[in-house]
Amino acid sequence: GDSVTQMEGPVTLSEEACLTINCTYTATGYPSLFWYVQYPGEGLQLLLKATKADDKGSNKGFEATYRKETTSFHLEKGSVQVSDSAVYFCALSDPDSSYKLIFGSGTRLLVRP
């Protein structure tokens, strides 16, 4: 079945370091891809999305490109801040059930001053 695999966390970085969180997926058809972020004590917030191959989603300095050839949607940021500390979830929309999102297990990011 369809699935999403994220890199294991936690990821610990110093402020202003570069960030990459890997996400790969397995899906039939052509899903949309998403990154959600969960700050401590809060629900999930949509960070960015891409709906077709080669699309780049971007928001708040974060970017991710939908790579069909490598079935990847890696999250990147050039310079992280302490306020970026959170758990990041990669997800895809299930092509067989349009209401269903399939989530990865999440990657915790800790940014130190």
Next chain:
Amino acid sequence: ETGVTQTPRHLVMGMTNKKSLKCEQHLGHNAMYWYKQSAKKPLELMFVYSLEERVENNSVPSRFSPECPNSSHLFLHLHTLQPEDSALYLCASSQGADTQYFGPGTRLTVL
């Protein structure tokens, strides 16, 4: 973010209690969802309502009973829960099958 609100934010209940979680969306969406988030497990979709009709029910035990009286409100009625049901319960909404927007969640502890 106040598009999707959930109450209460925290709930502690005994196994014999009956309680309800409430979700309200202010985004004009026509689909609403309940998810369960447990420690060290991926998010689990529990129920989906579209136009107030249930369209997904992912083998959820009958001690969880959803209700969607209109397109803006969604409830999750709880009775005779087990300690393993302790989790963060998240509500979400969307317009059709478009992007889902989440509420802050209810942290449930079952004693």
